[in-house]
Amino acid sequence: MPEPEKRNCQDAESCFFEIATSRLKIDSNLLQFLRTPFREIKVEIPLVREDGTLQVLSGYRVQHNNVLGPFKGGLRYHPAVNMGEFRALAALMTWKCSLVGIPFGGGKGGIACDPKEFTAKELQELTKSFTAKMHHIFGPRLDVPAPDVGTNPRVMAWIYEEYNKYNGYSPGVVTGKPVELGGSYGRLEATGRGVALITRYVLxxxxxxxxxRSIAIQGFGNVGAHTAKFLNEMGAKVIAVSDASGGLFNKRGMDVESLLRHFRKEGKITGFGGAEPISNEELLALECGVLIPAALDGVIHKDNAGRVKASMIVEAANSPLTYEADQNLLERGIPVVPDILANAGGVTVSYFEWVQNIQGYGWEEERVHSELERIMLRAAQAVVDTAEREKVDYRTAAYMIAVDRVAKAMELIGF
Known part of the structure; x- marks a missing residue:
C-alpha cells in the first residue's frame, strides 16, 4: 500500500485529482483546463412567503466540463450550500460519468435553503423562479439536472413544467422525474442498487x-434505505443504520423489511423495536465488515477517522470522507470504494431515462436493471484491475481512468 501524501488542496476532490494526475502523462496546460469549471452562475431568487414576507434566496449552478456530453448533475436544496461546494461536486460528476462510460459531463447546483421550512406551494414557486432564471443554460443537449439532497421527483416535475413554458415539450431536460412525466422505471432505487452491486463485486x-457480511449504513434516506434493502436481499447482515433522528444497532442483524415498513410509516428510523439506540458517531466507529456512509459529505474526517474499525468503506454519499480521513484509512490498509464508482448507479439510470426521452420509447424495468448491472460491473472491473496493475488504491485507480478519458477527448477536439 502506498504511503499517504501530504497535500494542500482546496477540497478533497481536488486532492484526489492531483494524486491521480501525478501518475498520468497529461500536459500541464490541459491539466489546468481540466481543473477549471466551464461556467459558474449565481442568481438571487425573491420569494413572497405565504405570510406575506419577502425572502431572497441564492441559487447556484456550476458547469464543470462537457467534452463527453451535456452537463449532468443534481440540484441540492440545503442551507449550507455554496459555490465552492458545487464546484467540487460538479467536477466529481465529470469524473463519475467518464468512469462509467456514459455521454455526460459534470454539473451541480441548487438553492441555499432548508426545504423543511417551506410549504409545498412555496417550494414550487421557489423552484419555478429558479428555473426561469436558469432555463437558458438548461436543456436536453445542454445541462440536465436531477434530484439530490433536499429535492425529489416532484421538484423535477416543477422544473420540467417551467422549462417547457419557454422551450416546448422537452422531457429530457431533467431526469429523476415521476414515471408519469417520462421518468424511468428503476430510477428511484438506482443509486442504492448500484451501491449494493459494487459492494458485492469488490468483496x-x-x-x-x-x-x-456485517453492514453499517450511516444515512437512511433514499440511497441508504435502498442500499440496506438490496444488500439484505443479497444475504448481508445489516447491523446498524442511522438518520437525522438517531441510529439503531443489532449485532445479530436487523429485520430490514420491518425496518423499511416502519420508516415509510413514521418518516424516521427511531422508534423501531428491533434494535437498540446508537448515535451517528458510534455507528461510524463500529466493528463491521462494510461501513457505508450514505448521507452528507465530510462525515468521516481527521478527528474521527482513527476510530473507524470497519474492514472496508463504500462511499454511497458524495465526498463522505475528507482527504485527511482518506489518507488515514489508506495508511491503515482499509480499502475505500470511492463515490465516483459506488454511487454512479443514479446517474447511470438517469442516462437511461434521458435516452428514453430522446428516443420517445420507454424501457421495461427488467432492461433498466440488467443494463445498470452491466455498466456498473464493467466500471468496477476496470477500477479493481487498474488498482492491482498500478499498485494504487481504488480511488486513485478510478480517477486515473476517468480523468484520462476526459483528457484524451479534450486533446482530440483541440482544447
Missing amino acids: KRLRKEVER
Whole structure:
C-alpha cells in the first residue's frame, strides 16, 4: 500500500485529482483546463412567503466540463450550500460519468435553503423562479439536472413544467422525474442498487462473500434505505443504520423489511423495536465488515477517522470522507470504494431515462436493471484491475481512468 501524501488542496476532490494526475502523462496546460469549471452562475431568487414576507434566496449552478456530453448533475436544496461546494461536486460528476462510460459531463447546483421550512406551494414557486432564471443554460443537449439532497421527483416535475413554458415539450431536460412525466422505471432505487452491486463485486475480488457480511449504513434516506434493502436481499447482515433522528444497532442483524415498513410509516428510523439506540458517531466507529456512509459529505474526517474499525468503506454519499480521513484509512490498509464508482448507479439510470426521452420509447424495468448491472460491473472491473496493475488504491485507480478519458477527448477536439 502506498504511503499517504501530504497535500494542500482546496477540497478533497481536488486532492484526489492531483494524486491521480501525478501518475498520468497529461500536459500541464490541459491539466489546468481540466481543473477549471466551464461556467459558474449565481442568481438571487425573491420569494413572497405565504405570510406575506419577502425572502431572497441564492441559487447556484456550476458547469464543470462537457467534452463527453451535456452537463449532468443534481440540484441540492440545503442551507449550507455554496459555490465552492458545487464546484467540487460538479467536477466529481465529470469524473463519475467518464468512469462509467456514459455521454455526460459534470454539473451541480441548487438553492441555499432548508426545504423543511417551506410549504409545498412555496417550494414550487421557489423552484419555478429558479428555473426561469436558469432555463437558458438548461436543456436536453445542454445541462440536465436531477434530484439530490433536499429535492425529489416532484421538484423535477416543477422544473420540467417551467422549462417547457419557454422551450416546448422537452422531457429530457431533467431526469429523476415521476414515471408519469417520462421518468424511468428503476430510477428511484438506482443509486442504492448500484451501491449494493459494487459492494458485492469488490468483496468478491477481495475473496470475501457478501452473505452474512456485517453492514453499517450511516444515512437512511433514499440511497441508504435502498442500499440496506438490496444488500439484505443479497444475504448481508445489516447491523446498524442511522438518520437525522438517531441510529439503531443489532449485532445479530436487523429485520430490514420491518425496518423499511416502519420508516415509510413514521418518516424516521427511531422508534423501531428491533434494535437498540446508537448515535451517528458510534455507528461510524463500529466493528463491521462494510461501513457505508450514505448521507452528507465530510462525515468521516481527521478527528474521527482513527476510530473507524470497519474492514472496508463504500462511499454511497458524495465526498463522505475528507482527504485527511482518506489518507488515514489508506495508511491503515482499509480499502475505500470511492463515490465516483459506488454511487454512479443514479446517474447511470438517469442516462437511461434521458435516452428514453430522446428516443420517445420507454424501457421495461427488467432492461433498466440488467443494463445498470452491466455498466456498473464493467466500471468496477476496470477500477479493481487498474488498482492491482498500478499498485494504487481504488480511488486513485478510478480517477486515473476517468480523468484520462476526459483528457484524451479534450486533446482530440483541440482544447
